[in-house]
Amino acid sequence: MKNHNIGLWSLVAGFLALSLWPFVGFPITDLDVTHWVGVALDVAGSGFFLTSIHDQAHGPLLSWLTAPALWLFGPSFVVFNVANAVLASAAIGFMIWFSYRLLGSPILTGLSTLIFATNLMIVYQARTPMYDLPATVFYFIAAGCYLLYLEKNRTIYVGIAALAAAVGSLSRFSIVLGLMMVFVTLTHWIYRRSMGMWIRNCLIIVSAIALINIPWVAGQTMVHGDAFLNTFFTDNFSRYLADPNPGVPVSRDYFAFFLTVLWGLSPFTSVLLTGIWQKPLLRSIIQHKAYLAIVAGFIPCLLIFSFSGHIKLDRYITYVFPFLSIFCAIFLEAICNEKSYRKIFTIVNVVFLAFLMASLAFFVLRFSAEFKEAGVLVILAVGSIIFNIAALTVSVWVWPSGVKIHPYRLGWVLMASYAVLVTGISVFYSDLSFFEPIHQKMEALLTNAYD
Numbered sequence: 047m048k049n050h051n052i053g054l055w056s057l058v059a060g061f062l063a064l065s066l067w068p069f070v071g072f073p074i075t076d077l078d079v080t081h082w083v084g085v086a087l088d089v090a091g092s093g094f095f096l097t098s099i100h101d102q103a104h105g106p107l108l109s110w111l112t113a114p115a116l117w118l119f120g121p122s123f124v125v126f127n128v129a130n131a132v133l134a135s136a137a138i139g140f141m142i143w144f145s146y147r148l149l150g151s152p153i154l155t156g157l158s159t160l161i162f163a164t165n166l167m168i169v170y171q172a173r174t175p176m177y178d179l180p181a182t183v184f185y186f187i188a189a190g191c192y193l194l195y196l197e198k199n200r201t202i203y204v205g206i207a208a209l210a211a212a213v214g215s216l217s218r219f220s221i222v223l224g225l226m227m228v229f230v231t232l233t234h235w236i237y238r239r240s241m242g243m244w245i246r247n248c249l250i251i252v253s254a255i256a257l258i259n260i261p262w263v264a265g266q267t268m269v270h271g272d273a274f275l276n277t278f279f280t281d282n283f284s285r286y287l288a289d290p291n292p293g294v295p296v297s298r299d300y301f302a303f304f305l306t307v308l309w310g311l312s313p314f315t316s317v318l319l320t321g322i323w324q325k326p327l328l329r330s331i332i333q334h335k336a337y338l339a340i341v342a343g344f345i346p347c348l349l350i351f352s353f354s355g356h357i358k359l360d361r362y363i364t365y366v367f368p369f370l371s372i373f374c375a376i377f378l379e380a381i382c383n384e385k386s387y388r389k390i391f392t393i394v395n396v397v398f399l400a401f402l403m404a405s406l407a408f409f410v411l412r413f414s415a416e417f418k419e420a421g422v423l424v425i426l427a428v429g430s431i432i433f434n435i436a437a438l439t440v441s442v443w444v445w446p447s448g449v450k451i452h453p454y455r456l457g458w459v460l461m462a463s464y465a466v467l468v469t470g471i472s473v474f475y476s477d478l479s480f481f482e483p484i485h486q487k488m489e490a491l492l493t494n495a496y497d
Contacts, residue, residue, distance in 0.1 A: 058139050072122070102277060103278040142155060193343075227251075303352045317391065322377075331373075
């Protein structure tokens with residue numbers, strides 16, 4: 047067990063390194079990052095945390111955490127991702143601690159950690175500093191501790207859950223508040239707890255969120271007036287129905303996030319698709335309260351967000367992945383145990399790979415100019431996905447007991463594949479025209495802040 051724990055914690059260290067690799071020349075690949083970087087530079091330059099400028103009234107957590115890194119190391123692309131990478135790595139550490147205390151199984155703990163630390167979505171989001179991953183981390187901690195409270199009957203977990211939800215709300219106020227209220231309500235129904243306890247605990251969490259946000263909201267209102275409050279309420283409430291920017295149509299692609307989850311879960315997509323069609327596995331989940339609570343940690347989020355009228359950006363659905371990773375670990379253990387499940391898993395993987403190759407062919411035909419410019423990166427990305435799926439498939443056939451007992455070894459292989467991919471992105475970053483606007487805007491922000 048000791049070596050098992052050391053191996054899992056090595057995944058945390060490896061994930062942190064992967065999230066910042068290659069350090070010098072770290073590429074920023076999302077133009078929206080430039081929105082909050084200006085806030086972080088303002089906080090670092092003025093020292094005013096409560097009364098700085100703001101980005102569309104989005105929460106200040108990422109800017110606040112980045113400011114000390116700017117004081118210590120100065121501005122660079124990798125420094126802007128330090129807080130994001132550290133929080134993502136901390137979430138993996140929490141996964142190790144939480145899943146073992148909840149389920150009491152070293153195997154499920156290891157597989158949950160493997161899936162969470164090496165799925166495509168989390169690796170990408172850990173390298174793309176935006177508001178949703180920090181909010182996801184604290185939502186996971188809050189919901190996880192609340193579930194431990196229901197399982198262990200220790201009141202201290204309610205306090206930790208309230209504190210984590212409060213901190214997370216400084217990144218995404220209404221999302222963390224809403225998801226926690228849904229999770230608390232569903233888990234109280236699953237565990238058949240009293241209405242009075244539900245009301246009390248909801249009030250504790252809501253009060254903690256309100257108290258931690260009041261100083262910042264008051265400071266912003268003092269400086270920016272009612273315009274800030276109007277933007278704050280738009281961002282946190284009416285934004286769900288539609289994008290507040292004029293001329294942007296209501297998004298009706300209600301299945302977009304389902305597809306995003308399937309792609310983002312790679313290379314473990316086929317684990318999920320195999321498991322959800324196996325009645326014995328689903329029956330065991332229905333009969334286990336903790337498993338049902340795990341489902342309550344991600345299904346409501348997926349459904350609620352899918353019916354939003356706002357544009358469906360991939361980072362908005364990051365909240366699904368912590369509990370979904372534990373859910374998939376249950377299926378992966380069954381696949382390792384049963385040869386019949388492994389056969390189905392392999393067939394699903396072949397179909398998924400065929401779909402992937404068809405998508406690549408469509409991309410080459412539809413975006414020939416872009417492929418000509420970035421063909422090497424596309425091949426690296428697709429190659430990384432194929433390699434990781436193949437590594438997982440071969441492992442569960444050749445070494446099923448090893449995957450269960452030493453999952454971190456497979457994790458190292460998958461992380462090495464991602465490292466090759468992100469190295470390629472870094473090498474070709476300055477030569478790709480579609481990254482040029484990001485580079486120019488970041489350079490402009492740094493020049494204006496430090497001239």
